[in-house]
Amino acid sequence: MGFQVNLHRADRAGPGARGAGLGSCFTKEAAVHTKGDFNNQVRTACQEQRTGTVGFKISKVIVVGDLAVGKTCLINRFCKDTFDKNYKATIGVDFEMERFEVLGVPFSLQLWDTAGQERFKCIASTYYRGAQVVIIAFDVNDVASLGHVRQWLEDALKENDPTAVQLFLVGTKKDLSSPAQYSRIEEDAIKIASEIRAEYWAVSSLTGENVREFFFRVASVAFETNVLAELEKSGSRQIGEVVRIGSNPSNLYATSKKKQSACCQ
Ligand SMILES: Nc1nc2c(ncn2[C@@H]2O[C@H](COP(=O)(O)OP(=O)(O)OP(=O)(O)O)[C@@H](O)[C@H]2O)c(=O)[nH]1
Ligand SMILES: [Mg+2]
Numbered sequence: 001m002g003f004q005v006n007l008h009r010a011d012r013a014g015p016g017a018r019g020a021g022l023g024s025c026f027t028k029e030a031a032v033h034t035k036g037d038f039n040n041q042v043r044t045a046c047q048e049q050r051t052g053t054v055g056f057k058i059s060k061v062i063v064v065g066d067l068a069v070g071k072t073c074l075i076n077r078f079c080k081d082t083f084d085k086n087y088k089a090t091i092g093v094d095f096e097m098e099r100f101e102v103l104g105v106p107f108s109l110q111l112w113d114t115a116g117q118e119r120f121k122c123i124a125s126t127y128y129r130g131a132q133v134v135i136i137a138f139d140v141n142d143v144a145s146l147g148h149v150r151q152w153l154e155d156a157l158k159e160n161d162p163t164a165v166q167l168f169l170v171g172t173k174k175d176l177s178s179p180a181q182y183s184r185i186e187e188d189a190i191k192i193a194s195e196i197r198a199e200y201w202a203v204s205s206l207t208g209e210n211v212r213e214f215f216f217r218v219a220s221v222a223f224e225t226n227v228l229a230e231l232e233k234s235g236s237r238q239i240g241e242v243v244r245i246g247s248n249p250s251n252l253y254a255t256s257k258k259k260q261s262a263c264c265q
Helices: 040-047 071-080 118-125 143-147 149-158 179-196 211-234 249-263
Strands: 007-009 058-065 093-102 105-114 133-139 166-172 198-202
Touching: 040 211, 058 071, 058 149, 058 211, 071 093, 071 105, 071 166, 071 211, 093 211, 105 211, 118 149, 133 143, 133 149, 133 211, 143 149, 143 179, 149 179, 166 179, 166 211, 179 198, 198 211
Parallel strands: 058 105, 058 133, 133 166, 166 198
Antiparallel strands: 007 093, 093 105
16 A cells, blocks of 8 residues: 555545645745655654644634624634625634644644724734644725735734744635736735745635635645744654653653743743
């Protein structure tokens, strides 16, 4: 039996829900990875079941952007395969859990759908903290929403470590734009994406175009980063190795004391 590189949602893994490797980027001009496959170290670690705590991890993903750009519809298309043409503003936040299986390892994303309306923004921003992935959404038919991307990024990064966050810039409602209109805004979007080091995608929640591909890409990129971080963190200790706690209680005390002082600094 050969080893299969796959990524699929663990809950509703239909035949189309499988993809090979990292999945393709939307455009190479603004992509996090230009290679199509997982890092070799990551693949080997998964094969040898040395992924540490990654299999139990839930990565937090926040979706931010102007009101009515289609954040809720994007999440609902992916998580529930539904689309609502009536606008219902998100009040504060909402979240969905999605379980994936990447290279045979379970991996979960917690997708936080935040409010774009100014009056709900301060409630929403209290949930930005601890995000591993920030998705900034804009409407490809609304240049102003693209213009606000940097402000959304700044707000999201205030609550997070900028070096630890992966960014995606997503143009929504692609179905509403003509090819000519779309290519004009795409040029600007790619420029901004490159400047802020985000991976660019364009999707339609109405037709479903690129929605699944996009979230699979988010999941695989987040997964790969988590495994690499685990491998780095473990250093000489092998990930997956059993840590034996000895009978000497003073060792335990020393460990917990050290932890305590580090967090109270
Ligand atoms: N044609 C089209 N309409 C869309 C698409 N995505 C969203 N819409 C519509 O745009 C409106 C706003 O969508 P929402 O998903 O509620 O927007 P939001 O970004 O969550 O808005 P807030 O919660 O206020 O921040 C709704 O009327 C949707 O039906 C799309 O891909 N195509
Ligand atoms: Mg919403």
